[in-house]
Amino acid sequence: DAxxxxxxxxxxxxxxxxxxxxxxxxxxxxxxxxxxxxMMRGLELLIYFNNNVxxxxxxxxxxRFSAKMPNASFSTLKxxxxxxxxxxxxxxxxxxxxxxxxxxxGPGTRLTVT
Amino acid sequence: GENVEQHPSTLSVQEGDSxxxxxxxSDSASNYFPWYKQELGKRPQLIxxxxxxxxxxxxxxxxxxxxxxxxHFSLHIxxxxxxxxxxxxxxxxxxxxGSxxxxxxxxxxxxxxxx
Numbered sequence: 001d002a003x004x005x006x007x008x009x010x011x012x013x014x015x016x017x018x019x020x021x022x023x024x025x026x027x028x029x030x031x032x033x034x035x036x037x038x039m040m041r042g043l044e045l046l047i048y049f050n051n052n053v054x055x056x057x058x059x060x061x062x063x064r065f066s067a068k069m070p071n072a073s074f075s076t077l078k079x080x081x082x083x084x085x086x087x088x089x090x091x092x093x094x095x096x097x098x099x100x101x102x103x104x105x106g107p108g109t110r111l112t113v114t
Numbered sequence: 115g116e117n118v119e120q121h122p123s124t125l126s127v128q129e130g131d132s133x134x135x136x137x138x139x140s141d142s143a144s145n146y147f148p149w150y151k152q153e154l155g156k157r158p159q160l161i162x163x164x165x166x167x168x169x170x171x172x173x174x175x176x177x178x179x180x181x182x183x184x185x186h187f188s189l190h191i192x193x194x195x196x197x198x199x200x201x202x203x204x205x206x207x208x209x210x211x212g213s214x215x216x217x218x219x220x221x222x223x224x225x226x227x228x229x
Binding site: 091095 | 146148150156157158159160163165203207215216217218219220221222
């Protein structure tokens with residue numbers, strides 16, 4: 001298995017632009033998580049899905065952030081409009097099912113908003 | 115919600131010495147405690163975990179201990195090597211009916227193993 005796949009690996013954009021981050025979870029995994037990592041706030045859970053349905057989005061910082069999972073093999077995290085304070089590394093992770101504990105992280109997308 | 119505190123934030127040890135990283139958690143219902151290692155520019159990777167029905171778990175040079183009464187758990191690395199240099203994160207999770215085990219992460223410890 002290729003593991004969790006994320007694209008792009010790096011994204012540089014100007015303030016005000018729309019940014020879309022993409023994730024492909026491990027095949028067969030029921031759960032998908034989006035995290036944000038910054039020096040100041042560490043690793044924060046933004047939102048997670050179970051069987052493509054958003055379960056908890058309480059970590060989403062504000063309305064500029066949205067996430068979708070149209071099918072079991074694809075999810076997007078969109079920021080519109082982007083701001084410099086959104087600069088961070090965004091990780092996607094997946095987990096097999098409710099009976100398993102382990103989460104497997106993707107390589108991350110380093111986002112820089114200028 | 116859960117709050118996980120991790121200490122120290124930085125740790126330097128001589129190669130061959132042991133390293134200990136400690137975490138405390140607030141939610142007494144938490145029952146799963148993983149440790150992740152993150153090398154510079156890489157993804158967090160699970161290195162060891164422990165569940166609340168176990169007090170200690172060992173895997174070669176790494177071990178984790180859990181004290182549920184005191185609500186703290188620790189990572190122990192023996193015979194440290196330069197490749198152990200990384201940021202280590204602890205996390206805690208509770209079993210949530212009908213949903214995944216959400217992880218709350220500590221703030222991380224930068225471990226540097228000096229040759």
